[in-house]
Amino acid sequence: EIVLTQSPGTLSLSPGERATLSCRAGQSVSSNYLAWYQQKPGQAPRLLIYGASNRATGIPDRISGSGSGTDFTLTISRLEPEDFAVYYCQCSSSFPITFGQGTRLEIK
C-alpha cells in the first residue's frame, strides 16, 4: 500500500495569496497515477488534477499540479474565496487506491 502524507495539515492564507500544498508518497509513484481533489463542507469531492499536472474539465489555470517520484505539489497561484476548502491527493498506481489525509485551506 502506498501511503500518502499531506502537509501542512492546515494552511491559513488570505485571498490573493499563493497556496502550496504538498503530497509525499511512501514510495515512488508514476506521475500518471497522482490526482488532487477539492472538497467543500457538505459536498462531494471534485477532481482538480489528474496525472499529476493535468487540469480536469472546468478547473481554472490558477490551479496547477506538479511533481514526480515521491513529491507532488498542488499550487493555487491567487486564492479566491471559493478556494477555501479541504484538498486531498490520491494515488492509483496499484491497489489499494489511497488518499492522503487532507490539507485544510482556511481563510486567515
Next chain:
Amino acid sequence: EVQLVESGGGLVQPGESLRLSCAASGFTFSSYEMNWVRQAPGKGLEWLSYITSGGRSIYYADSVKGRFTISRDNAKNSLYLQMNSLRADDTAVYYCTRWPWSYRAVDVWGKGTTVTVSS
C-alpha cells in the same frame, strides 16, 4: 447531464446487512470502470472497491474484504455495494464514483448516501 445517484443508505444495527445502489445516467455506463469511496464523519476519504467496465476484475480495501461485494448491471446502468456484517466503524457517507481509465482518477462523484451502524 452526467449523474450518479446513490440510494439504500440508512440506520442499521451492528452485524446487519445493507445494499447500496447507484443509478448512472448521462453517459455510457458500460464503458466505465467504477468505484465506491466512503467518508466517515469528520474524516478523510477512503477507497473501498473497484470494478472494471465489464465486471470481470474487482478489488477491495482490506477493511471491507470478505464483508462487502461490489457488482454492476450494465443493462440497468447500475452499480451496487452489498455490505454484510456491518460494524460501527462502517458509519460513513458512501459515494459512487466514475473512473475513466485514461484519468486513473474519479471524475464524477455522486452526492453520497449515509450509512449509520449503531445499536
